Amino acid sequence: MKSSLLFERLSIRGVRNLTALELEPASRLNVIVGDNGQGKTSVLEALYLVATTKSFRAERLGTLIQAGTEQASVSAVVREGGMRREQRTVLGPRSRVVRLDGKAPKSLAGYATRTPVVVFSPADLELVSGGASGRRRLLDRVALYLDPPGTDARLRYEHALRSRQRVLEERGPGARELDAFEEVMAEDGARFALARERAADGVRERLGATFARLAAPELTVRSSYVAGGTVERDLFRQRLAAARAADTRRGAATFGPQRDELELVIDGRPARSHASQGQQRLLTLALKLTELDCIREARGAHPVLLLDDVSSELDPERTLAVHELLMSTQSQVFVTTTRADLFPERPREGSERADFRLTAGALSGALRGV
Numbered sequence: 369m370k371s372s373l374l375f376e377r378l379s380i381r382g383v384r385n386l387t388a389l390e391l392e393p394a395s396r397l398n399v400i401v402g403d404n405g406q407g408k409t410s411v412l413e414a415l416y417l418v419a420t421t422k423s424f425r426a427e428r429l430g431t432l433i434q435a436g437t438e439q440a441s442v443s444a445v446v447r448e449g450g451m452r453r454e455q456r457t458v459l460g461p462r463s464r465v466v467r468l469d470g471k472a473p474k475s476l477a478g479y480a481t482r483t484p485v486v487v488f489s490p491a492d493l494e495l496v497s498g499g500a501s502g503r504r505r506l507l508d509r510v511a512l513y514l515d516p517p518g519t520d521a522r523l524r525y526e527h528a529l530r531s532r533q534r535v536l537e538e539r540g541p542g543a544r545e546l547d548a549f550e551e552v553m554a555e556d557g558a559r560f561a562l563a564r565e566r567a568a569d570g571v572r573e574r575l576g577a578t579f580a581r582l583a584a585p586e587l588t589v590r591s592s593y594v595a596g597g598t599v600e601r602d603l604f605r606q607r608l609a610a611a612r613a614a615d616t617r618r619g620a621a622t623f624g625p626q627r628d629e630l631e632l633v634i635d636g637r638p639a640r641s642h643a644s645q646g647q648q649r650l651l652t653l654a655l656k657l658t659e660l661d662c663i664r665e666a667r668g669a670h671p672v673l674l675l676d677d678v679s680s681e682l683d684p685e686r687t688l689a690v691h692e693l694l695m696s697t698q699s700q701v702f703v704t705t706t707r708a709d710l711f712p713e714r715p716r717e718g719s720e721r722a723d724f725r726l727t728a729g730a731l732s733g734a735l736r737g738v
Contacts, residue, residue: 371449373483373669374700375415382440383417383432384410385729394722397694397701401708402726408704411726412487412674415702418442418457419485419672421466421476429459446483448669455483481513484671486660488653488678495655496632496639496648503630510567510659513666518563522625525556529621532608537619541612553624554605561597561604561625568593568630570662571655578661579654582689589634589651596627650686653678660699675703 372395380389386407400408409425413432416424423432433440443456458465466472466479473479495502512519532549539545572591579589598604607623615621632639632651639651653675663671678690691711694701705711708723725732 370664370698371669372447372698372700373672374447375444375672376447376452377445378415378418379441379443380411380414381442382434382437383414383442384434386410386414386434387730389731391724391731392722393700393702394720395700397711397721398703399708399711399721399723400702400704400726401706401723402704403706406726407729408726409489409676410729412489412676412702412704414442415444415672415674416485416487417459418444418455419483420480421457421464422480424487424489424674425491429464430461433459433461448483453482455479477512477519481667484513484663484667484669485674486656486663486671487674487676488656489676492652492656493648495652496643498640500627500629503632504564504626504628506655506659507564507567507571507628507630510570510662510666511563513663514570515563515566518560518566521556521559521563525553525560525625528552528556529624529626533615533619533621536612536616541616546609546612550605550608553608554601557597557624558599558601558604561595561628562599564625564628565593565595565599567662570665571630571658574658574661575654578657579651581693582650582654582686583647584686587635587647589632589639589654592631592633594629594631595625596629597624646686649678653690657693657697660697664699670697670699673697673699673701675701677704677706 374395375393378389378391378393380386384407389411391411400411402408413423413425416422417432423429426432439458439460441456441458443454446453446455453469456467466476468479468482492502495506508519508522528549532546532553535543535545535549568591572593575591576589579587583589598607604624608621611622634643634647634651639648643651656673660671660673675694694703703711
C-alpha cells in the first residue's frame with residue numbers, strides 16, 4: 369500500500385514575476401491557466417524548489433529571486449499518510465537556507481528525497497531529441513531512490529574521475545598517483561554502474577506500457593541500456609589503465625558510466641532522429657511517468673507530478689488520453705496550460721480538482737470542484 373503525498377498549502381514570496389501567492393491545492397488535479405509569461409511555470413518551479421532545493425530550469429538559483437527584492441522564499445505544508453510536515457527554502461543572492469519542521473536537515477540529499485517530485489517541461493524534449501546526458505540524469509534520479517548507496521558511489525567516482533584527468537593532463541600517463549585514483553574509480557565506478565543498470569531495468573520494464581496509454585495504438589517504443597563501463601571492478605581497473613594514453617589525448621575518460629546511453633526506439637527506428645514533434649512530446653511524458661512509477665515503488669509513496677505546458681502540439685485525441693491518464697493516477701498533479709478547455713472538468717467519484725488562473729503573476733481566480 370503506497371502512502372499519499374500531498375501539498376496542502378503553498379506560500380510563495382519573491383520568486384521571479386510572482387506576487388505573494390497563497391495556494392491551497394486540491395488533492396488530485398490542479399490546473400493552472402494563464403497566457404504566456406504570466407507566471408504559470410514559476411509556480412511549478414516554486415513547488416520543485418521547496419521539494420528538492422533546486423530549480424528545473426535554472427542552474428543558478430539566484431536567478432529565481434525577483435528583481436528589487438533581497439530574497440525568495442517558498443514554504444509548504446506537506447501531508448504524507450497521516451503525518452504533516454513543513455518544508456521551507458529561502459534563497460539569497462549567495463545563500464540557500466533549507467528547513468524541515470523548522471530545523472536544518474541532516475543533508476540536502478535526505479531533504480530532497482522526503483517529498484519526491486517529477487517534473488515535465490518543454491525543455492525535457494531533449495530527453496528524446498538531445499544527447500545522452502539528459503537520459504543519464506533521468507536514470508540517476510531513479511537510482512537516487514532505487515539504490516541510494518549507488519548514488520553515494522557516483523559522487524565518489526566523479527570526484528576521482530576529475531582528479532585522474534587532471535593528473536593525466538598535468539603529469540602524463542606514467543604518473544604514480546594514477547593507480548590510487550583508478551582503484552577508487554574501479555571500486556565506486558562498478559558500484560555506480562550497477563545502480564545505473566538497475567535504474568535502466570526499471571525504466572525498460574515500464575516504459576512500453578506507459579507509452580501505449582498515451583500514443584496511437586500502432587506505435588510501439590522500447591529502451592535499451594548501453595553501458596559505458598562495467599560492474600566488474602577488476603575489469604574496470606584494467607580498462608582504465610589501458611586507456612590512459614587515449615584519455616590524455618582526448619582530454620576525457622573514454623571508459624566508465626559517464627559514457628552510458630539509454631537508447632530509445634520508436635517503431636523500430638531511433639526516436640532521436642525519427643520521432644515527430646508530437647511523438648517526442650508523448651515519449652518524453654511517458655519517460656517522466658515511468659520515472660514517477662519507479663520512484664513510487666522504491667519510495668513507497670506517490671510522487672507529486674508537475675506538468676508544464678503538456679498539451680502543446682498534441683491533437684485533441686492525444687490530449688484527452690493525457691487527461692485520462694492524469695485522472696487515473698494516485699499522484700497529486702499540477703498542470704499548466706494556456707487553454708482551460710484542453711482539460712475539461714470530468715468529475716469522478718473520489719477525485720478532486722482545483723483550477724487557478726494567473727494574470728501578471730497574481731492569482732486572479734480559483735475554483736475548486738469534486
